[in-house]
Amino acid sequence: MLYLIGLGLGDPTDVTVKGLEIIKKCEHVYLEAYTSILSAGPEELSKFYGKELVVADREMVEQGADDILEKAKVTDVAFLVVGDPFGATTHTDLVLRASSLNIPFQVVHNASILNAVGACGLQLYSFGETVSIPYWTETWEPDSFFDKICENKKRGLHTLCLLDIKVKEPNLESMMRGKVKYDPPRFMTVAQAADQLVKIIDRKPDNDTLLRTDTVVGVARIGSPTQKIVSCTLENLVEMDLGPPLHSLVICGKMHPLELDFLKSFAS
Amino acid sequence: MLYLIGLGLGDPTDVTVKGLEIIKKCEHVYLEAYTSILSAGPEELSKFYGKELVVADREMVEQGADDILEKAKVTDVAFLVVGDPFGATTHTDLVLRASSLNIPFQVVHNASILNAVGACGLQLYSFGETVSIPYWTETWEPDSFFDKICENKKRGLHTLCLLDIKVKEPNLESMMRGKVKYDPPRFMTVAQAADQLVKIIDRKPDNDTLLRTDTVVGVARIGSPTQKIVSCTLENLVEMDLGPPLHSLVICGKMHPLELDFLKSFAS
Structure with missing residues (x-):
């Protein structure tokens, strides 16, 4: 079995x-x-x-x-x-x-984070498609998640963004030398995710759906005694430090008064 | 505390x-x-x-x-x-x-059902907004959930439909006689939900998003030893009996080959 x-x-x-x-x-x-x-x-x-x-x-x-x-x-x-x-x-x-x-x-x-994210006070029924935000590299800066966030937002829905995890990734330099070595594990922070989103916004002058000043929620270590939840603007989140992993990011859609009340308690 | x-x-x-x-x-x-x-x-x-x-x-x-x-x-x-x-x-x-x-x-x-519905093999990341399907009454047949399902489907997303529960509802007839009596508890079945959806489809000749022949998944008692999952067309689900509550219904969006493979094992 x-x-x-x-x-x-x-x-x-x-x-x-x-x-x-x-x-x-x-x-x-x-x-x-x-x-x-x-x-x-x-x-x-x-x-x-x-x-x-x-x-x-x-x-x-x-x-x-x-x-x-x-x-x-x-x-x-x-x-x-x-x-x-x-x-x-x-x-x-x-x-x-x-x-x-x-x-x-x-x-x-x-x-899982898919339901525990409710701890930030946003109603789970009002989340749209979940997106994953990958680490950018020097040569690859994908942004397809941005359109999905905007699609959700246009419909008034929140978006849960799962942030990239790199565990046991082979080190490219040593691979080229024929050796197998692994990079240390990396876990994307909400600040890093917000930074990538702000960069995408700055590249898209025609976008008027997701703005630097929109409300977002950063969550860290949900369900643990050190759980941290912060609500602020997307551009301010770039400077926030929520401590050790795992982090997740929520882009807020249209908010119900009860959701707004709840988020206020996490305002930063 | x-x-x-x-x-x-x-x-x-x-x-x-x-x-x-x-x-x-x-x-x-x-x-x-x-x-x-x-x-x-x-x-x-x-x-x-x-x-x-x-x-x-x-x-x-x-x-x-x-x-x-x-x-x-x-x-x-x-x-x-x-x-x-x-x-x-x-x-x-x-x-x-x-x-x-x-x-x-x-x-x-x-x-919760919001993540456990993954047991049917549909990827949780590809679900859109969750909807609730209420019991219709003789005088009230709301259908706002239908548009939400269609919005999800147009974007290729699955929809989890939470089905109505009536527990400790005051009996109207006895209320009018000044007594407080409660109706027996009722739990909407996937067959009842499918029946309401088919009726809405039949009323909307211009709708070409959700059809009677579209694939849906009925789930019952997820996580229990008597769990039951059935995949069939919406119109066929009307005749299905998945047994005791709780039931939930999933309207499939665009399916990945792995999702299709998984659903085949529940085909009915």
Whole structure:
């Protein structure tokens, strides 16, 4: 049996009682560690569960899925995912492969940023399409997310922007020298995301949908004791420091009086 | 201290470890019981927590909030919500009132249908605005959700439709006789929702966005052992019986090959 278990927002105790019971009985426990991060490290989790964990990077999950599935044919295997198991395409793919091999699977859901972002007081029903904001490089500055934000905003909808995560990225320089070395992990901050958005706005003189002075919300470490939420203008967010990862950004659409009241308590 | 604790999708064991620890230490525990339902009854929950529960209906939460907040000023009070605490406006309002009275509060997030709907294989990032489909009455047949679904569909986005719940609704006939009696609880099925949508389509000859033959997904009791997911045309869903509540409906937008593959496993 293959169990996909959501770990929720970051603390070991964010796992559900059901999830914890299953983890304890599984023979193999994998921890997916590249689409998000936990504030707790694998050692802390392992201790909390009383189980050894295999930390699975992208390569292991995408190329080593057969091995995980082979084990699930004969014994109980847990695959742990930060947030909810269906937050990333890779996990959907794993379920699909299990299903085509007739391996029974069960999903244990949990909170993810997609619903926990409600903590900022904006109504979840009034969010439009979610976008991802990637890190820009020297030669590649994609901005397709900008149009999606504007489409949402024109309809009065808020936009949740998921910010880029770079974990175990091969270092290009050492690759060219034939060595495999990894860059240190990077997590985009709301300030970096706001900075890219402001740059796009400055390049589009005809845009009158998303402005530098529009209200946005920066959220950091949602659900943790150090959670931070800040509401300000997009251009002011560029200067804000919300501390350690994970960060997410919300571009506000049309706001209900109750939403405005709530946001006021986070005004900066 | 006021704790708002999400209970997740329906089973007592869907509570998080953190949530359970807090419930056990609270002096007063309220269970919100009108924006959603648990498959488990309050008695089963109370036994699982080892705590007495006060079942709070809409009236109690909206009119009796002061009493809950007074208690939270001097002791630990838990307010339990099916799904995630920020799934309904009432709970946002409760947090806002606590905040204005300087009562400290903490939120324990959990899965809600808004992310657990990913179990049908449609990517959560490709959902547009969420809509609510209300029960029609003899004299009132609102259809504003139809335009929202079409707006999403035009942009290639899926729509999650939350279906109406009627819990503790005063019976009109007895009200006119001066008595307070309540109708039995009702939960809209995907078949009823599909039926209303088909009727709207038949009334709008100019609509070419949402058709009777479009692919939709009906989901029931997501996250429970009896979970059921069915993918078929909108008109065929009218005849489908997915069993007991809760049901939700998804209107598909443009589908990625991986999404199509996944949906095939639920084809009916």
